[in-house]
Amino acid sequence: MSCGNPEGAVEGEEKEEVLMPTSRPVRRVDKAICNRCKKAKTSFIFRQGAYCSPCYEISLRSRFIRQLHPPLRPGAVKSTLTLYRPVVQSGQALIAVSGGAGSVAMLDMLMSRGYISRSDGAATNRTKGQKEAVWDKATVVYVEFASVTGRDERTEDIRKLSEDRGLGFIGLKVEDVYDAGLVSWLGGSERNADTSGVKVNFQQPNLPVSQEPTTSNTTPVERLQSLLASLPPASRPSLLSHILDHLLTLAALTLPNVSQLLLGETATRLAQRVISGTALGRGWTLPLELSNSFTLPDSQIVRMKPMKEISVKEAALWCRIHGLETVNYRGWDDVGPKGKEGRAKGGAASLEALTEQFIAGLSTTHPSTVSTINRTGDKLVFPGDTSGPICPLCEMPTEPDAMRWKARTALTSLTDPHSSLGSPTIAGIHTGDSTHDNFAPTLCYACLTTLSGGATDRTTGDGMVNLPPWVGQRVSTSQRMVAREQMREEIADFLLATEEE
Amino acid sequence: MAATVATVMTTMNPEVTSNGLGYVGKTEVEASGSSSTIVKKEEELEILIEFGGGLHLLFSQKPKHTIHIPCQIPQSDLPEAPDMRYLVRWLKENLLSERPEMFGEGDSVRPGILVLINDADWELEGELEYLLKDGDEVVFISTLHGG
Structure with missing residues (x-):
C-alpha cells in the first residue's frame, strides 16, 4: 500500500493501491479561447482563467453586484440577494x-x-429595459x-x-x-x-x-x-x-x-x-x-x-x-522629511x-x-x-x-x-x-x-x-x-x- | 547603442520641469539620443507606447509616445528582431525620466505594472519573448500606490 504517485512506479511492478495521490490532475485550459463563451479570442488572464473582453466585463459586473446588493437589502433571502435590484x-x-x-x-x-x-430627471422607461x-x-x-x-x-x-x-x-x-x-x-x-x-x-x-x-x-x-x-x-x-x-x-x-x-x-x-x-x-x-x-x-x-x-x-x-x-x-x-531610518528592499x-x-x-x-x-x-x-x-x-x-x-x-x-x-x-x-x-x-x-x-x-x-x-x-x-x-x-x-x- | 539609432517622437512641453513627483524630465533631444529625427526609416519599427495609472509621471508627463526602434537589435551577433525585453530596456535607457526602480525590475517591468500588447494581456503573447511588429501598441499601466 502506498500514498505516493502511481506515475512514478517502475514499469512491470505490481501497481499498489493509492490512498492519497500526491498530485491532483491539473485542469488544462486553452488560453487562446475565452474560458467562458468558448468562442472569442482571449484578451485577459485573471487567476489562471482567460477571458475575452465582453466576458470579462460580464464577470466583473456580476462580482460587483454580488457585493453591492446585500447591504442594500439586509432582510432579503440569501439566494435572491443578487438576482433583484434593491429598492x-x-x-x-x-x-x-x-x-x-x-x-x-x-x-x-x-x-x-x-x-x-x-x-x-428623465423617468425610467422599463419597456426599453431600463431599470x-x-x-x-x-x-x-x-x-x-x-x-x-x-x-x-x-x-x-x-x-x-x-x-x-x-x-x-x-x-x-x-x-x-x-x-x-x-x-x-x-x-x-x-x-x-x-x-x-x-x-x-x-x-x-x-x-x-x-x-x-x-x-x-x-x-x-x-x-x-x-x-x-x-x-x-x-x-x-x-x-x-x-x-x-x-x-x-x-x-x-x-x-x-x-x-x-x-x-x-x-x-x-x-x-x-x-x-x-x-x-x-x-x-x-x-x-x-x-x-x-x-x-x-x-x-x-x-x-x-x-x-x-x-x-x-x-x-x-x-x-x-x-x-x-x-x-x-x-x-x-x-x-x-527623510529620516535616518534605513529603507527596506525596493525603497x-x-x-x-x-x-x-x-x-x-x-x-x-x-x-x-x-x-x-x-x-x-x-x-x-x-x-x-x-x-x-x-x-x-x-x-x-x-x-x-x-x-x-x-x-x-x-x-x-x-x-x-x-x-x-x-x-x-x-x-x-x-x-x-x-x-x-x-x-x-x-x-x-x-x-x-x-x-x-x-x-x-x-x-x-x-x-x-x-x-x-x-x-x-x-x-x-x-x-x-x-x-x-x-x-x-x-x-x-x-x-x-x-x-x- | 540603441539610443543613437532609435528615435522618439513626443510633444513635450519644454517649460515643464517637474513630472509631478518632483523630478525634472529630460528634454526631447536627451530622450531621443543624438538624433532628433521623427521620420520613420525603412529599417525601423514604429511602436505606440502608452502609460496609464500615473506611470506617465515618470515619462516626461506624457501618456502617449510614438517611438522608432530598429528592425534588428543593434550590436547583436545574430540578426534578432527586437522583443519586449529589448523594448523595456530601451524605455529605461531612453524615455524614463527618473526613478528607474519605479518602472523596471531586472529585465522586466516591476510587479504591479500591467502590460497590454495590442489590447491583450502580455501573458498571452509570451511576455518578454514577444517579437515586436511595426505598428504595435504597447500599454503600461501601474497599479502600485506606494504606501
Whole structure:
C-alpha cells in the first residue's frame, strides 16, 4: 500500500493501491479561447482563467453586484440577494473617489448600470429595459493630498469626472483636518468647543497632552507637516489613512441625508490591509475594517466596499477599456522629511509599501495570492463591542488593556543609565495611574504603536505638536469620562446606595 | 547603442520641469539620443507606447509616445528582431525620466505594472519573448500606490 504517485512506479511492478495521490490532475485550459463563451479570442488572464473582453466585463459586473446588493437589502433571502435590484434608498449615496482605478471603475459601473438617477430627471422607461435607479441622488467626495505629497493637484480632474455624470462634488484637502470651519463649510453646525489647541509630546512614552490657547499663526498645512515630521516615516501612511477615513466619515455624517458611503477599495488593497494591518497590530478591529457593510458609529450610515471581489488589475483594465484616466500612485511612503531610518528592499519605508511590493511580487508567480489572503481575512470575527471605548485617532473600538500589551511587547523606557548593571529593562508604561493628561491610555494598540515610534530627534523646541481637532476633542471626552470614573471611586464610600443594592 | 539609432517622437512641453513627483524630465533631444529625427526609416519599427495609472509621471508627463526602434537589435551577433525585453530596456535607457526602480525590475517591468500588447494581456503573447511588429501598441499601466 502506498500514498505516493502511481506515475512514478517502475514499469512491470505490481501497481499498489493509492490512498492519497500526491498530485491532483491539473485542469488544462486553452488560453487562446475565452474560458467562458468558448468562442472569442482571449484578451485577459485573471487567476489562471482567460477571458475575452465582453466576458470579462460580464464577470466583473456580476462580482460587483454580488457585493453591492446585500447591504442594500439586509432582510432579503440569501439566494435572491443578487438576482433583484434593491429598492430605491431613502438617502443619497456618498461616493469616495480617489482618482485611482478602484474608485473610478466603481463610479463608472454605478453610472453605466443606472444605479444612480440621471441628472436630466428623465423617468425610467422599463419597456426599453431600463431599470429603476437605487439612489435618486449621489455626491462624489475627493480628498486632495497634494500639500503633503508634493504631487500635482487632481481636484479639478475629479470634479470634471463627477460633473460630467451629473453628480454633486465635494473637494476636501488633507489639511482641512486642522480647519475649525470645515463642519460649517460642509453644511453642519459646530457642536463642540474649540479643541484645536490640544498638543501632544511625542518625546514621552505616555504621550502627555496639554490644552493651549490657539495663538499660533501657523497654517493648517504647516501644522499637518509638523505632525508628520514628528513621526517616523513608517508611521506616516497610517496617520494619513486615519485622516482620510476621518474626513470621509465627517463628510458622510455632515452632508444632508446620506444613507451609504461607498468606497472603491479593491480586493488587492484589502489583501494588503490584512497583511499590513496585522503587522501593525491592528488585528482587533481588522474584521470591521474589512467588512463590506459597516455602520458608522452614532449613525445609520452604512460604509460599503462593493469592489471587494475585484482586483486592482481588473479595475485598471476596466478603466482602460472605457477610456477613463486614473492615477493609482499616491506616494504616501515618501511623505515628510527623510529620516535616518534605513529603507527596506525596493525603497519601502513603511509596512504598507513593503506589503504592497510583497503581494505584487508574489501574485506574478501565484495568481491566487490576493483571493487566498482575502478568504482568510473574511474568516476574522470582531470579538469586542462596537459601543465600547473609541480610539481617538482611528475612531475604531479600542481593545482592552492595550497599554499592558504594549508594555509587555516593547521597551518603552530605560532605567537609570548610571545603575550598576547599566542594561535596559522593561520599565513599561504606567498603566493604572494618572491618565488625566496622557494620550497613550486612550489609544488602541495599533495607534499607540504608530505614535510611539521614537520621535525624540524629530520634534523641535518643547517637543509639543498640535493634534488634529477631532483627536483633541475625543481625547478631552475620554479624559472627562476617566475623571468621572476616578471621582466616583474616590467618593464611593459616601454615595447613597440605590434601592436595588 | 540603441539610443543613437532609435528615435522618439513626443510633444513635450519644454517649460515643464517637474513630472509631478518632483523630478525634472529630460528634454526631447536627451530622450531621443543624438538624433532628433521623427521620420520613420525603412529599417525601423514604429511602436505606440502608452502609460496609464500615473506611470506617465515618470515619462516626461506624457501618456502617449510614438517611438522608432530598429528592425534588428543593434550590436547583436545574430540578426534578432527586437522583443519586449529589448523594448523595456530601451524605455529605461531612453524615455524614463527618473526613478528607474519605479518602472523596471531586472529585465522586466516591476510587479504591479500591467502590460497590454495590442489590447491583450502580455501573458498571452509570451511576455518578454514577444517579437515586436511595426505598428504595435504597447500599454503600461501601474497599479502600485506606494504606501
